[in-house]
Amino acid sequence: MTMRFLSLFLLFFATLPCARAQPDSSQAERCVRLYAAHYRVSPEFIAALIDVESRWNPRSVSDKGAMGLMQLMPATARRYGAIHPFDVEENIAAGTRYVTALMWEFHGDMRLVSAAYYAGDRWIQEKRLNYNNPDVVTYVEAVRLRYTMRKRASTGMQRR
Numbered sequence: 001m002t003m004r005f006l007s008l009f010l011l012f013f014a015t016l017p018c019a020r021a022q023p024d025s026s027q028a029e030r031c032v033r034l035y036a037a038h039y040r041v042s043p044e045f046i047a048a049l050i051d052v053e054s055r056w057n058p059r060s061v062s063d064k065g066a067m068g069l070m071q072l073m074p075a076t077a078r079r080y081g082a083i084h085p086f087d088v089e090e091n092i093a094a095g096t097r098y099v100t101a102l103m104w105e106f107h108g109d110m111r112l113v114s115a116a117y118y119a120g121d122r123w124i125q126e127k128r129l130n131y132n133n134p135d136v137v138t139y140v141e142a143v144r145l146r147y148t149m150r151k152r153a154s155t156g157m158q159r160r
Contacts, residue, residue: 027089028058029047031092032047032096035097039096039099039100042147044154045110045143046095048143048146048150049114050069050070050092050095051150052139052142052143052146054070054071056069057069058086067085067091068082068087068091068095070094070095070096070098079098080095080097080098081093081097099113102116102117105121106121106124112124114139114140115131115140118136118139118140119131119133
C-alpha cells in the first residue's frame with residue numbers, strides 16, 4: 001500500500017467525536033484514548049509524543065511553526081485533516097492518523113516512528129537508525145522513556 005493511498009484513506013476515514021467541552025487535559029486524554037483505540041495505536045505512545053512535543057499545551061507553537069498538542073507542521077496538519085490545528089480534537093486526530101501512517105511505513109518500529117515524527121519520514125527512511133543527529137537521538141530516547149513510564153503506570157493500574 002503506498003504512503004499516498006494510506007494517507008488519503010486515513011484522512012477520509014470517519015472522524016470520531018470527542019467531547020467538545022472546554023479544552024482541558026481530561027478532554028485531551030479522552031481524545032488520545034479514543035483515537036488511539038480507533039487507529040489501533042498505543043495510547044501511551046501517543047501520550048508520550050504529546051509529553052515530549054508540547055507538554056500538553058494545546059496552544060504550543062515551535063520555533064519551526066509546528067502547532068498544538070502534537071506539534072503538527074502546517075502541511076502535515078492539513079494532510080491529515082486538522083483544519084484548525086489548535087483544536088484539541090483535530091490535532092490529536094490528525095497526529096494519531098500521522099503516527100498510524102508512520103507505523104505502517106516503519107513496520108511498527110517505535111524508534112523509527114519517533115525519529116520520523118521528529119525529523120521527517122523521508123530522512124529516516126534513508127538513514128534508518130544510522131542517524132548521527134544528537135537531537136534525533138535525544139528525542140527518540142525522551143519518547144521511549146515517557147512511553148515506558150506511561151506503559152508501566154497503565155499496567156500497574158490494570159492489575160488492581
